[in-house]
Amino acid sequence: MTIEAVSAAPPRVARKPGRLFFWTGIALGILGPVLYMVQLMGFKLTTVPWYLLAFAGGSLLLLLAALVQARSVWQFVARFVALGVFGVVPSLMVFFILFMTKLPDYTGPVARENIFPPFETTQWDGKPFTDKSLQGDQNTVMVFFRGRW
Amino acid sequence: MVCMVELGELEKHHADFASRNVRVVVVSIEGQEAAKKTQEDFPHLLVISDSDQKLAKRAELIHLGGGKSGEDTLAPTTILVDRTGIVKLVLRPERHIHRLSAGELLEAVDTAMPSAPR
Numbered sequence: 001m002t003i004e005a006v007s008a009a010p011p012r013v014a015r016k017p018g019r020l021f022f023w024t025g026i027a028l029g030i031l032g033p034v035l036y037m038v039q040l041m042g043f044k045l046t047t048v049p050w051y052l053l054a055f056a057g058g059s060l061l062l063l064l065a066a067l068v069q070a071r072s073v074w075q076f077v078a079r080f081v082a083l084g085v086f087g088v089v090p091s092l093m094v095f096f097i098l099f100m101t102k103l104p105d106y107t108g109p110v111a112r113e114n115i116f117p118p119f120e121t122t123q124w125d126g127k128p129f130t131d132k133s134l135q136g137d138q139n140t141v142m143v144f145f146r147g148r149w
Numbered sequence: 150m151v152c153m154v155e156l157g158e159l160e161k162h163h164a165d166f167a168s169r170n171v172r173v174v175v176v177s178i179e180g181q182e183a184a185k186k187t188q189e190d191f192p193h194l195l196v197i198s199d200s201d202q203k204l205a206k207r208a209e210l211i212h213l214g215g216g217k218s219g220e221d222t223l224a225p226t227t228i229l230v231d232r233t234g235i236v237k238l239v240l241r242p243e244r245h246i247h248r249l250s251a252g253e254l255l256e257a258v259d260t261a262m263p264s265a266p267r
Binding site: 048104106116118125126135137144146147148 | 233
């Protein structure tokens, strides 16, 4: 009687990490802007969100890596689209937010220990507001802001 | 959006400014309707509608093409003026997405105008 050796289960093929890169890249691409919204609307913090660089950069690199490891045309197309939507576009937005929003130094006529230059403008209700309105019983903090948008 | 968060914080801390005998005046170059809406949203601030840009141009605060659609807007700037009309501090952030917090502004008031009562 011969005993045939029972063949062992075929060795598992090592899975490429493409899928992990793909989903982690997408998660980073979404998480960065979400965290910025939480910072602004939740914690009311108006500091520069430098951490967005890490999220956008990480998302871009991971999705590129996932693209390289695509094993079918369908996977390639899906990962290419994900790279655009969650990698490239957020990266461009982050580049804009962090590097294209720089303000020039103030070099105008308003100077410390000098009287505020004469001006005339109006309040929200149409009443006049001038440099003389700054003089009186109270000190004034004037906050010049870009608008309601 | 950052502007509205900034104004919201100033409104929230209006009592801290009042205790220092400081009023907060907020200025934009938007029209009167927008200014009226802002005043309703932030009743403890005094909203200026500088739609003719007279104040903005006089103080040289226009940011050419800085608006979201490329229109001119104001460069975010905070100016402290004492009750005699003398400028005590001019503060401008490096980037227009960065604003002073209310706490930082109160600290600046305490430093620049130490005689203001608390």
